[in-house]
Amino acid sequence: MEEAAAAARAAAAGKGTVTPFASLFPSNEAQKAAKRVEEKIGEKEKELDCINEFVTENANLINLVSKLPDELNHEIMVPFGKAAFFPGRLIHTNEFMVLLGEGYYAERTAKQTVEILTRRGKVLDSQVESLKANMRDLKAEASFFDVTASEAAEGLVEIREDFVEENPSKKSSKSGKFLPLHPLSQLALLGFSPQSSPFNFQAINDKNDNKNDAVEDDEYARIMSRLDELEKEELEAEDEEVDAEDDDESNVQQHDAAESNDESDTGEQTDATESDSESHENMQMEAKSNQLPHQIHSETTKSGVDSSKAFTGSIVESADIIQTNSRQQAVTSPQASKPAFDSSKATTGSIMEGGDPIPTNLQQSVTSSQASKPAFDSSKAFTGSIVERTYNLPTSRGQPTVSSQVSNSQPSKPVSRFKMRRP
Amino acid sequence: MGSSTAIRELQRDLENKANDLSKLQKDIAKNHQVRKKYTIQLGENELVLKELDLLNEGANVYKLIGPVLVKQDLAEANANVRKRIEYISAELKRLDGNLQDLEEKQNSKKDAIFKLQQRIQSFQAGKAKA
The missing domain is CATH 1.10.287.370 (Helix Hairpins)
Structure with a gap:
């Protein structure tokens, strides 16, 4: 049912289609x-x-x-x-x-x-x-x-959409809702475990909080500049980069293996490896800081975040990266979603080369709507991210509950972190 | 009232077309069977020809005609088998052409039937609305 609805929505947007496998091959x-x-x-x-x-x-x-x-x-x-x-x-x-x-x-x-x-x-x-x-x-x-x-x-679905090249800078300036979080999203895309990059999760939750509180654009601009600062700090750090890369490599391999288990297009696979290498470059350019993760790491352990939650956070991130690199997003998002959920449900289809932002959001919603069927604790956090992405769609699914959930889970920490770090 | 007669006519048309289609499909199945038979015969004849080629000049060759074995000249037997192979090959080619023809007809019939079904459906939908 949900897939069908999503397909209809995608078709209405005219950007992509989600076809349940069952309708193609009963x-x-x-x-x-x-x-x-x-x-x-x-x-x-x-x-x-x-x-x-x-x-x-x-x-x-x-x-x-x-x-x-x-x-x-x-x-x-x-x-x-x-x-x-x-x-x-x-x-x-x-x-x-x-x-x-x-x-x-x-x-x-x-x-x-x-x-x-x-x-x-x-x-x-x-x-x-x-x-x-x-x-x-x-x-x-x-x-x-x-x-x-x-x-x-x-109940597998096939997701298909045309590849539309989108100018990242134009888009991000147009809507303050989307935050270009290059390094963070890269990491998130690659499915970083919360241990190695806890700030990932933190940042995401910051964002969620802010967004759900419906703050104005300049708030985002502030965070953006803050993140740029962090990025600079990251560039200074070199030693962390090495094990980070190791980490991400193993993760990506894992994803690839999962992917090949499913019936995915070979084209998709090559894309996956492509994006893999691409993100490697990005990793090198925008290396992360060693001080930041350490600092936040202690925070995360205190707050007792479970890994699956962090992971869904990363998926949220991956929705964001549409702005910065739409192609990568389209390809990697199914990967990112895979390890978090039971694979047969979550993979739900092959995403064809694609990625202009809005349909990709739809895709995300599709994946998530399916993924939320198997009961796991972070499903709420995840849907929260969908709600925020699919702002132009009629979202009947509980926005208020989600936002409250998110803000409950991370009540004051992110704010305090930013305060603390602000000179 | 007019629409109901139109629908009836369309349905009759559809039935006729469906009958034609099933006939065509039967023909195709028959064609396949005949072709299979000929292919087997061709293989057998080729085997015979090979064996005949391997026989030396003086060998006695017989042909079973009805209940009796009739002695045949080796060269004559050879020529007969060759001719038979030629005939079978020609027949197979003919059957191939036939099959293609039939398949084309079948496809066009299928299209026609599909269109008819759509028309009937739209008619019925219109009626349901009215």
Whole structure:
């Protein structure tokens, strides 16, 4: 239901589409297809059995034909009618009439007959091989259909949108609601754990607070300048950068692995690696400070933030980065969302290359709406972020409760932090 | 009243088209069967030809005609098999062309049926509104 609504909204915006997998490939249809393929496999199996029988028959015949000329004549029981036999003698044991096919017979000796039969055996072998290859293909097809059916049943969605290049600076000046938090969002995008970059989470919550309190634009400008300051400080620090990068690499790899588990486009994968390298560059340029994380780290531990919460925070961040780098966002957001939720639900679809801000927000809302189904404690914080993003949409989902929740969880700390740091 | 007769007409049309389509599909299935048969025969004939080529000059070759084996010249048998292969290949080609034709017809019929269904649906929707 939720996906469908989201799809409708996205379509209305005219920027992207979210298609439930189930509507593209109804699960019962997929199951039917799988069944049909299974039937085909059964047919091929029968054929294979038949040919295998021929092969053994042929081998027996070769055996017999090669033995017959050993004697001048053989004492045998000659079948007479259906039920009767009478004793007889096989003579001319080295003369055979061999059926070549199509009603043609040739007179051959035992040796020549064996040659013909072995040639025939080879043809049969090649047939067996081709049949086996055929069956392998069919089996692959069957498994594909099965997977499709199960995915459709699970409620996977396909998210598609056109890639629209957006000028980041223009956009951010236009709406103060979006904060260009380059370094922080980069980190968040890469799925930093709260231990290594706690200030991430802090900053996010700051923002949430401020936004939910509906402060004016100059407040944001202040925070922005503050963050720029922090950025400068970060640039001074070098040593932290190294382990940070290690960290992020491992994280990204993890995401990639998760991604390949799902049925994602290869294009997406390459994009993922692309963005990976891109963000590496960014990391180097906008290195973080070592003093800041330490400082806030103590704070975070005090406030007892659980990691999943921090992670959803990072997803919120990733929504922000649309401004700074839309492409990256589109690609990485599903990654970021993955580890936080149960993977099958959260991944919910492949995001095609895309990223002008508003539809991406829609996407975010889609992912989150699904993700919030499995009950985990930070779902509220997450929806809060959606509410703030999808400001132009009718958001019936509890804005007030969310905002209160967020502000409850971080009542005064962020403010105090900024105060403390302000000279 | 007029719309209901129109719908009835459309439905009759649809039925006719559906019948045509099923006929076409039957034809295609038949074509597939015949083709399968011919392919098998072609393989068999090729095998025979190979074996005949391997026989030496003096070998006795017989052809089963009805209940009797008739002795044949090796060269004659060879020529006969070649001719048969040629014939089967030509037949297969013809069947391929036929199949393509049938499939095209089937697709156009499917399109027509789809359009008819849409029209009927829109008619019914209009009626429901009114």
